[in-house]
Amino acid sequence: MARIVVTGANGQLGTELLRLPLPAGWTIQGFSRAEADIRDPAAIQRLVAGADLLVNAAAYTAVDKAEEEADIAYQINAEAPGLLAAACREAGIPMIHVSTDYVFDGSKADAYVESDPVAPLGVYGASKELGERAVRKELERHVILRTSWVYAAHGRNFVKTMLRLGTEREALRVVADQHGAPTAAGDIAAAILAISRKLLAGSTAYGTYHYTAEDVTSWHGFAEAIFDLAQPALGKRPTVEAIPTSAYPTPAQRPANSALDCSKVMAAFAPPRRNWRTALQEVLREILASSRL
Numbered sequence: 001m002a003r004i005v006v007t008g009a010n011g012q013l014g015t016e017l018l019r020l021p022l023p024a025g026w027t028i029q030g031f032s033r034a035e036a037d038i039r040d041p042a043a044i045q046r047l048v049a050g051a052d053l054l055v056n057a058a059a060y061t062a063v064d065k066a067e068e069e070a071d072i073a074y075q076i077n078a079e080a081p082g083l084l085a086a087a088c089r090e091a092g093i094p095m096i097h098v099s100t101d102y103v104f105d106g107s108k109a110d111a112y113v114e115s116d117p118v119a120p121l122g123v124y125g126a127s128k129e130l131g132e133r134a135v136r137k138e139l140e141r142h143v144i145l146r147t148s149w150v151y152a153a154h155g156r157n158f159v160k161t162m163l164r165l166g167t168e169r170e171a172l173r174v175v176a177d178q179h180g181a182p183t184a185a186g187d188i189a190a191a192i193l194a195i196s197r198k199l200l201a202g203s204t205a206y207g208t209y210h211y212t213a214e215d216v217t218s219w220h221g222f223a224e225a226i227f228d229l230a231q232p233a234l235g236k237r238p239t240v241e242a243i244p245t246s247a248y249p250t251p252a253q254r255p256a257n258s259a260l261d262c263s264k265v266m267a268a269f270a271p272p273r274r275n276w277r278t279a280l281q282e283v284l285r286e287i288l289a290s291s292r293l
């Protein structure tokens with residue numbers, strides 16, 4: 001028997017967590033922002049009451065907007081995770097907190113390992129990095145799971161943006177000098193379930209981990225793959241020009257290298273893990289079947 005509680009239940013990851021097939025006797029209860037704002041101490045008490053484990057899937061994820069809404073981004077991504085972690089400590093339960101590749105500056109040549117120094121380039125990354133620190137400070141029994149380039153059928157993401165732009169335009173321009181692993185929210189949810197099972201069975205492998213899909217591409221390579229796979233359903237295919245970051249100015253700077261080495265999580269928890277193209281095929285089928293653009 002286990003009762004898992006999830007914040008940010010209406011987000012990409014929250015939605016996928018609530019769709020998971022569960023082991024017998026397990027329940028997952030999701031709380032949307034309307035049901036439990038993670039900045040509200042009273043809401044936090046409701047979240048942890050009777051829970052065996054808390055997954056924090058709530059976050060402020062608008063990377064560019066965060067540059068002008070820094071206060072809100074810090075409240076949600078930096079301060080609230082500390083409040084959640086403190087409440088978990090008092091309730092005697094572990095917490096799985098989700099973080100991002102954007103805590104790194106992307107200057108490393110190889111994939112980042114967990115012990116590499118963080119150096120976020122923008123407000124979103126900086127707020128998430130402070131959130132990690134707050135969780136580590138407040139709660140020993142934590143797993144911080146950094147992931148990257150998340151997409152799903154539900155919610156806002158690069159895949160759906162590309163599909164929408166691809167129906168509106170003949171030609172798109174997409175940056176080819178930022179590299180990372182597109183990761184399906186459903187795969188992260190399955191990994192979180194695998195980690196939860198081990199933690200609730202007595203594993204003490206707490207700490208910070210990287211989890212993404214296998215293999216790395218660029219945003220341009222990701223866009224090409226999306227249109228290769230979606231072309232039969234869309235009936236058309238835009239051209240996708242590979243451009244440098246300098247040709248696509250954005251308010252927030254993004255890391256050039258977002259690749260995360262996932263050996264540590266595989267050794268400790270052996271979660272399921274797929275190539276990003278395999279997962280993309282599945283999610284695209286779902287998006288195109290439901291025309292949820």
Ligand SMILES: NC(=O)C1=CN([C@@H]2O[C@H](COP(=O)(O)OP(=O)(O)OC[C@H]3O[C@@H](n4cnc5c(N)ncnc54)[C@H](OP(=O)(O)O)[C@@H]3O)[C@@H](O)[C@H]2O)C=CC1
Pocket residue numbers: 007008009010011012013014032033034036037038039056057058059060061076098099100101128146147148149150151155156185
């Ligand atoms: N998206 C990505 O590409 C990546 C995400 N991550 C991390 O993964 C995690 C999940 O991200 P993802 O599912 O994509 O994010 P989404 O933006 O899809 O979902 C986040 C959810 O958090 C909710 N939320 C925002 N503020 C609060 C609040 N104060 N209290 C309660 N809920 C709140 C949002 O509610 P509402 O809908 O009302 O705004 C939304 O439903 C986050 O920690 C994110 O930082 C890591 C790497 C990449």
Ligand SMILES: Cc1cn([C@H]2C[C@H](O)[C@@H](COP(=O)(O)OP(=O)(O)O[C@H]3O[C@@H](C)C(=O)[C@@H](O)[C@H]3O)O2)c(=O)[nH]c1=O
Pocket residue numbers: 061062063064100101102147148149150157158161165172173174175178219248250254
């Ligand atoms: C729409 C578009 C974007 N781009 C570029 C801009 C940017 O460098 C890159 C990705 O754009 P987006 O703004 O969709 O993605 P972005 O919001 O930066 O995605 C990030 O979200 C946060 C929450 C994370 O934690 C990260 O892991 C990452 O997934 O693609 C183009 O080059 N052409 C385009 O037409």
